Amino acid sequence: MPPVLVFARLTVQESSRRRLLLALVILTLLVVGFSAWGFNKITTVTRSDGTLLPHDQVSLITSQLLIVITFMYSGVLALSAAVVAGPLISSEVESGLLLSMLARPVRRSEVVIGKWLGLAILVTIYAAGSALLELTAVNLATGYEPPHPVELVLYVAAEGLALLSLGLVLSTRLSGITGGVIALVAWLMAWIAGVVGDIGTGLQNSALQNVGTISHLLLPTDGLWRGAVYAMEPDVILAALRAAGTAGRANPFSAVDPPPTAFLAWVVVWFGLMLTLSIWSFRTREI
């Protein structure tokens, strides 16, 4: 097996044997169970005349609640990715674990790419698995399904991968705790900067709008989150938001348009830059 795949396998194996995967699966099942029960309650809500809510209204409420639930999932994913990626390389350098392996015919780039790949596999599997469970539960409870479920998974997974990539860059030079905290704070700041950009859109203030745009370029997590939101918005909501004009766009839990193609292209470039930076940083680090 090539060294890249050996390091990817080790990363997956470590998460599995340290019971990280088990903990995530159990917690996710709990969340899915509780949320399914909650969504099911929507279908039993009665109006003042004692009749049940019509299906369209149930779908609308469900769609908006699903966005909030997904925000929690994306948070768990981002948090987990940052916490796991932060010490991915630094802890093994500090403990000496990498020393004997780096004395083998292994390139440092293979270590970096392998570890990224292993964690990327876990992030993607978690995003796809948790989405499948949650969407199935919501569908069974209310009959609702979001308009673009595949895109939803891709955007949420990409957000996790972005945090993983940032954590990995930091991990090549900083201690695990420092790298993890910086990645997490950067994620929150990017989200807040996105909100600032929304306010700029609402107020039609270009300076504030630029804050959002620049933050999306520096760390594309919020831009990807908006993609996930768009994938969950029913047409009725989209039409209402568009009718509301700029005010309809000033909300971090709403998206009127899908992310522009140029942004998506930048995300691909951004991932390439982060991996290149990680490799360069680790290659030039003295151990």
Added chain:
Amino acid sequence: MRVAAAAPAIHTVDLTKRFGGTVALAGLSMTVPRGEIFGFLGPNGAGKTTSVKLLLGLLKPTSGEAWLLGEPIGDLGTRRRIGYLPELFRYQGWLDAREVLALHCELAPLPRSKWKEEIAAALDTVGLTDRADDRVSTFSKGMQQRLGLAAALVGKPELVFLDEPTSALDPVGRHDVREIIRDLSERGTAVFLNSHLLSEVEQVCDRVAVVDHGRVIASGTMDELLSGTAVKVRVSGLDDSARTKLAAFGPLDDEGEHLTFTKLDIERVPELVSTIVALGGRVYEVSPRHQTLEDRFLQLLHEDDK
């Protein structure tokens, strides 16, 4: 390569490493022939581990050149032929011993058909066969160091770097490691032994180099290095100023009641005794002996500090 096959195990020319303004290694030049057990001695912070890391490509030299098995340091292909037990040894606690060794077989890389045999032999050599299927996290420090040694041995390397290989081992373990080192040498493997356990080095090494402040201050075979005589004196009644005056008799290892003159010509013993008496000291015992590596080591460091 034919040229490489005839090349020494290690050859360095003016290998230098600076960390900012600190000189960790100042112009290391040495040659370690194939199959030799080479001891690299020095006090803490002398530059021993830095040297090993430079040779293994974990650090980049500031200047100078070095070759391992005839190839420039950092060459990936050469690393197939090298084993390394780091001073800071740590292995995946969530793997069992057999899996750790399989990982090293895979990275070495060895053909999968040879793994089983290699792993069994390495486990047997370090005495871990009974614990092969136990998680490394359950191992004591000493067992982890044995595992590290086993990992360094997989693939029958032509050159093995052992950085303080017995730091976590009990006397039995230390004896075992000395036997392993001798066996390696017998089958033609060169061993670069970093240690400050002088008796250990004295027992197994063909040649040694003593490093201090990043420089080699002496090197040679044991016979070349240990040619002098040391004199141990049991004495009382000497104050500090009197002890200072005894510096005229060469480097002194002062352990209170016992004074060891680490390099003193046997002909000067009567003069030494009369001087001690003249300074107010009372002599109970005088025992000249061949210099040990520890005597020589202390003498060299003493001279280097002047």
